[in-house]
Amino acid sequence: MTAPTPRTALTASALPEIAARGEVATPRQPLDQRRIGIVHFGVGGFHRAHQAMYLDRLMNGGKDLDWALCGVGLLPGDSRMRDALTAQDGLYTLVTKAPDGTRDPRVIGSIARYLFAPDDPEAVLAQMTDPAVRIVSLTVTEGGYNYNPSTGEFQFGTEAVAADLEADFSAAGPRTMFGYVVEALRRRREAGTAPFTVMSCDNVRGNGDLAKRMILAYARRRDENGLHGDAPVGDWIEAEVAFPNCMVDRITPVTAPEDIAMIAEDYAIEDAWPVVSEDFVQWVLEDSFPAGRPAWGEVGVQMVEDVEPYELMKLRLLNCSHQAIAYFGLLLGQTYADEAAVDEHLAPFTRTLYMDGEGTPAVPEVPGIDLTAYKDELMARFANREVKDTLARLAAESSDRIPTWLVPVIRENLAAGRDVSASAAIVASWARYAEGTGENGEEWPVVDRLHDRVMAAAAKHDEDLLAFLRDEELFGDLVEHEAFTAPYLHALEVLRTAGARALLTELTADLG
Secondary structure, rough: OOOOOOOHHHHHHHHHHHHHHHOOOOOOHHHHHOOEEEEEEOOOOHHHEEEEEEEEHHHHHHOHHHHHHEEEEEHHHHHHHHHHHOOOOOOOOEEEEEEEOOOOEEEEOOOOEEEEEEHOHHHHHHHOOOOOOEEEEEEHHHHHEEEEEEEEEEEOHHHHHHHHHHHOOOOOOOOOOHHHHHHHHHHHHHHOOOEEEEEOOOOOOHHOOOOOOOHHHHHHHHHHHOOOOOOHHHHHHHHOOOOEEEEEEEEEEEEEEEEHHHHHHHEEEEOOEEEEEEEEEEEEEEEEOOOOOOOOOHHOOOOEEEHHHHHHHHHHHHHHHHHHHHHHHHHOOOOEEHHHHOOOOHHHHHOOOOOOOHHHOOOOOOOOOOHHHHHHHHHHHOOOOOOOOOOHHHOOOHHHHEEEHHHHHHHHHOOOOOHHHHHHHHHHHHHOOOEEEEOOOOOOOOOOOOOOHHHHHHHOOOOOOOHHHHHHHOOOOHHHHHHHHHHHHHHHHHHHHHHHHHHHHHHOOOOO
């Protein structure tokens, strides 16, 4: 009987030992030669499976060692990432899983430093004002841009933002991404240092444009408050700072205890916070980087002039379809996306009724893309049993996702006189899910920044079936459009009386 391989704690000094086993690829670049060129806010699983991975590909080829990442965490929960990455010299294991069970494990070495901002705000600002830093990138989630999805306006009253708008940063550091970005840019201008490029990598339409509008709104309010003295920065940021748009794609579930155990058992690596993702990955990026950028095009990134067609394709077909399977799947008693993606009724509802019937008409022509093949590939990706993407993850933060992704599709289809029955059913499934109790009495946590508000609205269904739609911040005036409310009311009534299976059976009955 062969003795088990002793487990190795993941650190820079352990890389030769891990590499010698031949099971897990390790960084080929000399880690001590990395120099930080990018500061990134929001180091979660997706960033580590996507942007950090692409950069690691470049570095493994001996290129762009001066573009290493410094991660920044702002939220209290980010202290866990600080502890994990600091103990591991910024290293972590990424395992991609193909539908056939094939795995590709590798240690990623592109994160050279991690800063938990509440520990030392000045350290973050010092890093951001270093002339070597030429990009500040963001994965702060849809809600991180602090805007009203119905009006598109910046929300000045948000607690942390309101505090930053009045703060003297010479006395206390910022609390928000807006505070750090604008203060760092102000200091760079004062020092005569060229501005960095701000690169949003979040799942919102025109993510770079949105980041620019929100950051400018924040900067100009601080200008108005006199906090930048005689040298306001809003106009300067608008004129001098680039905000490229991009489309990002890789299904990356939340790291589970089982993933940590798998890394330890199968590869003998003790990794406090590995990442597991699907094998598919895509990044379409507007090539607008006045201060320079890594050679991403050499490692598979599509550098283009106009991202919007790709972006709308992904948001309206992939992201909205994730919402289609999330709430219905949970109402059906399912746990994972792969179950929902092959369900006899939910699969054709998603692929035919939503994707073909309502998503595709709202997608412009996409250069070089066969949309039918793309949609088929999406369903295959959703059905990847190896990834174990949870429906609970897809159903989280719905008040950021549905208004940002699906409501614009509904509006475009209504304006064009097209059917919105499938989209209405998706919104109704969210409203039913937000009641917090399943068809068999099971209870689930509704994870949402507007948790109390959405659950309070859903609790009014017995007296007002349109209560959920009356939130103008989330839905605008949709409640006034009978072409939407009629199928919505029917869907919600069936969901609340006969259940999700009955509604899906009815909706897909004519599909054959």
